Amino acid sequence: MEHVVRNNFAGSIGSGRSTGIDNNASVSANESVISKMYEREAEEYCRLNDFAIRNGIVLFGSTFAKDIPVGELRQAFDLDCNIYNRSFTDVSIFDAEALLIKCVESLAPSKILLQLGETDLERGYRSVPEIISAYDSIVKNIKKRNRFTDIVIVSVCENSNDIQPSEFNSQLENLAKKNKCRFADISNAASDRMPVVKAFSMLKRFMRNGITFCDAMTMVNY
Numbered sequence: 001m002e003h004v005v006r007n008n009f010a011g012s013i014g015s016g017r018s019t020g021i022d023n024n025a026s027v028s029a030n031e032s033v034i035s036k037m038y039e040r041e042a043e044e045y046c047r048l049n050d051f052a053i054r055n056g057i058v059l060f061g062s063t064f065a066k067d068i069p070v071g072e073l074r075q076a077f078d079l080d081c082n083i084y085n086r087s088f089t090d091v092s093i094f095d096a097e098a099l100l101i102k103c104v105e106s107l108a109p110s111k112i113l114l115q116l117g118e119t120d121l122e123r124g125y126r127s128v129p130e131i132i133s134a135y136d137s138i139v140k141n142i143k144k145r146n147r148f149t150d151i152v153i154v155s156v157c158e159n160s161n162d163i164q165p166s167e168f169n170s171q172l173e174n175l176a177k178k179n180k181c182r183f184a185d186i187s188n189a190a191s192d193r194m195p196v197v198k199a200f201s202m203l204k205r206f207m208r209n210g211i212t213f214c215d216a217m218t219m220v221n222y
Contacts, residue, residue: 038088038099045086045103054108056082057207060100061115062091064157064190064199073200079207084109090119093134094126097141105145112142113184113203115154117172121165132171139179151181152206157190157199182206 059065066087074083086103093116104112116138120131139151153176156165169187176183184206192198 038091038095041088042099042102046106048084049103049106052084052107053082055110056084056107057111057113058104058107058109059083059085059087059113059115059203060096060104061087061113061154062118063087063089064118064159064195065113065115065154068196068200070200073197077200077204079204081207083207087115091116092119092123093117093131093138094120096134097138100138100142101145108146109149111150111152111207112146113152113154113206114138115156117165117168118156118159121156121168122159128168128171131168132175135172136175136179139175139181143179151179152184152203153181154184154203155187157187157195159190 059068059070066085066089068085068087070083070085074081084107086099088099091099096116114135116135117131120126121128126134135153139153142149142151153172155169155172158164165187169185173183173185175181184203186199186202189195189199189202
């Protein structure tokens with residue numbers, strides 16, 4: 001099984017760009033560098049997994065998600081649960097499933113918070129329907145392999161690269177409903193003076209098994 005996963009992982013990295021783009025020599029060289037970056041970080045996550053506690057919560061996404069220091073914020077917000085960030089800088093949704101299998105599946109998480117699509121919207125090589133279709137496939141396959149794992153689909157935030165993800169986020173919300181997942185809208189977090197803290201504050205109610213009075217007040221007043 002391990003042999004199969006590694007082969008799939010190696011074969012799928014760097015697939016987030018279109019054929020026409022891949023024909024460009026300079027872009028192909030860059031793809032190779034990105035692939036190595038994924039592999040090194042994936043191996044580091046796998047080593048960390050040896051010390052992690054199973055059945056916790058995993059945040060898996062791209063650049064914005066990776067910048068969220070979940071360990072420090074878990075303590076700051078007094079969350080009594082194990083939270084692990086297994087996100088990758090600039091990861092394409094078309095590379096995400098192999099990385100999920102390699103870096104997340106062994107943790108047997110009780111919840112996965114997915115924030116994908118950011119990189120693909122920035123690159124602009126794939127249409128929104130293509131990105132949503134890939135997202136749908138990932139969610140369905142997580143459910144098949146981990147039927148006891150709750151999935152929270154997290155919106156993409158506006159950012160300095162002029163991403164305007166409102167239509168994409170609307171389709172993400174529909175995707176969540178269709179797959180009986182919860183949808184977390186953190187789209188306005190990037191406008192806050194501390195975006196990652198704002199995002200975590202908005203996500204913490206999805207990490208708990210129930211919504212507390214304090215969570216409800218935070219949603220209104222933060």
